């Protein structure tokens with residue numbers, strides 16, 4: 348049996364299965380993007396699909412802090428679009 352990968356949401360710090368979280372990645376070129384398939388190279392972090400977690404991350408610039416890179420406003424639109432489809 349394969350062990351389930353557990354990751355922590357950067358906003359609420361709840362631990363969940365990777366598949367129940369959004370992955371944001373800082374690519375090797377330094378671009379911060381949403382990793383829809385959770386398979387991109389680079390330093391990643393995880394967020395719940397819940398609007399409250401996404402809002403908190405935006406409000407406190409958590410993505411920027413964790414990845415040490417300026418985050419484009421558009422990533423939040425991308426996340427919102429992705430969450431709607433899930």
Ligand SMILES: [Zn+2]
Nearest residue numbers: 356359395400
């Ligand atoms: Zn969360």
